[in-house]
Amino acid sequence: MVFKVSVVIPNYNGWHLLKKNLPAVLAAKPMEVVVVDDASTDGSVKFLKNEYPQVKIVRHRKNQRFAMACNSGVRAAQEKVVVLLNNDVVPEAGFLKPLLEHFKEASVFAVGCREREVQDGRVFYVGRGLANFERGLWVHWRAEDQNKQDTFWASGGSMAVSREKWLELGGMDKLFWPAYWEDIDLSYRARQRGWKILFEPKAVVDHHHETTNQSVLGKRMMAVYAYKNQFLFVWKHGSVKQLIEHGCWLLYHLIVTNRRSGWLLGRGFWLALKQLPEVVNEKVVGTHTNL
Numbered sequence: 001m002v003f004k005v006s007v008v009i010p011n012y013n014g015w016h017l018l019k020k021n022l023p024a025v026l027a028a029k030p031m032e033v034v035v036v037d038d039a040s041t042d043g044s045v046k047f048l049k050n051e052y053p054q055v056k057i058v059r060h061r062k063n064q065r066f067a068m069a070c071n072s073g074v075r076a077a078q079e080k081v082v083v084l085l086n087n088d089v090v091p092e093a094g095f096l097k098p099l100l101e102h103f104k105e106a107s108v109f110a111v112g113c114r115e116r117e118v119q120d121g122r123v124f125y126v127g128r129g130l131a132n133f134e135r136g137l138w139v140h141w142r143a144e145d146q147n148k149q150d151t152f153w154a155s156g157g158s159m160a161v162s163r164e165k166w167l168e169l170g171g172m173d174k175l176f177w178p179a180y181w182e183d184i185d186l187s188y189r190a191r192q193r194g195w196k197i198l199f200e201p202k203a204v205v206d207h208h209h210e211t212t213n214q215s216v217l218g219k220r221m222m223a224v225y226a227y228k229n230q231f232l233f234v235w236k237h238g239s240v241k242q243l244i245e246h247g248c249w250l251l252y253h254l255i256v257t258n259r260r261s262g263w264l265l266g267r268g269f270w271l272a273l274k275q276l277p278e279v280v281n282e283k284v285v286g287t288h289t290n291l
Contacts, residue, residue, distance in 0.1 A: 004031040005096055005160075007083045008073030010066055011037050015044040017087040022052060024090045030083065032056055036073040039063040067172035067182040070156060074166050082166070086157040089115070090206040098202035099160040109195035110161045110187060112154035114146060115207040126207075127155055128199040131184070133242055136249030138233055140184065151199035156183035158205045165195060175236070175278055179222075181229035188237060220264060227261070227268025228275075235272070235279045 007030045011018060018035070025033060036058045037045050048055050058076045060069065074082050081103055085091065095113065102111045115127045131140035131152040140152060154161070156172070169189055176182040187197045234246050258266040 004079045005081050005083055005100065006031060006077035006079040006163075007033045007085055008070065008077055009033065009035045009085050009087050010069035010073065011035050011040060011044055011087050012063065012065075012069075013040045013042040013044065014087040015040070015042050015047045018044065018047065019051075021087060021090045022055075025085060026052075026054075027093065028091050028096055030096065031079050032077070034058060034073050034076050036060065036069040036076075038065065038069045064174075065178040066156065067174050067176060067179075071171035074161070074163055074171060077163055080163055081160055082163045083160045084156055084158070085205070086207070088208045089158050090208070091158075092204045092206070095203045095205060096160075098200050102198055102200065103160070103162065105196070107194065107196050108162065108198060109165045109190040109193075110154035110159050110197050111203070112151055112197075112199045113158035113160075113203040113205045114199070114201045115155070115158055115205055117207050117209065125201075127151075127158065128201075129153055129155070133245075135252070136234070136242075136246035137230060137253070138184075138237075139230075147201045149198050149200065151197060153184040153187035154197050154199070156186075157207065159183070160203075162195075165190065165193075169193070173282075175232055175275065175282065176229045178225060180226045181233050185233060185236070188233075220262075223261070223264045224267045224271065227265045228271040229268075231269055231272035232275060232279060235276065236282060 007025055009025070034056045035048055038060045039062055045057060045059060048057055056076065058072050060072065070084055081100060083096070083099065099111050099113070102108045112127050114125050116123060116125055125146040126142050128143040128146050128148065128151045129140050130143045131138055169186065172182040172186050176185060191197055234242065238246060254266060254269060
């Protein structure tokens, strides 16, 4: 069985990244490339129309952030397998083939790529992650061994997904606005359906971490939103036992962990509380409607 591929690239004020990285994406020869422009003001759409007329453009008139941009792109894609790539990701030649091999198995939902990063002149790999419920919170980390195929989640910055299954799940959840934990939530929900989440070490991409999140949100607010969404993930998915454990540890985190975080965890917690009615609604309804 041969699968054709749509590549979806979320973009917000990233024309300079598209200019630099889009040639490598096109060189991989997907059937189509879809760029979802999330209400950019830097001329990204004009650049694409002038320089890459073969690229399909989906435009948001209002900025909706990462999850909704991904949802718009997958919905607009035409092929059965969709590869999500951040605009600061450069795929290696031939990265698609090892990804697509996995979709011969009907139970596969997503396959993550091996991301090569450079920090302080040192090259290391990420993409395969592990997680555990500890002290009343879900925590995740980079797996030491980046060569195995099991992973807790597939990273939204570079992964292949079954479009049909994505749409059936309702896509990424806007609950986790503006960013972080939406890909973990998506993978978690897929696994609850009995679908597989895999990691493919042969599918290598370079991730340069030039995304607009840091410039738009700033480092401290990025951390605040990460804490916010960590709480929301527990409240959304926690079993009765986990929620009781969460409650027992909550005061500790609001005092001790909050102080250690420079008071960022507390800010994240209060932002999460504002969204608690959304979590309750999702648990009652049993789904969300982000598509």
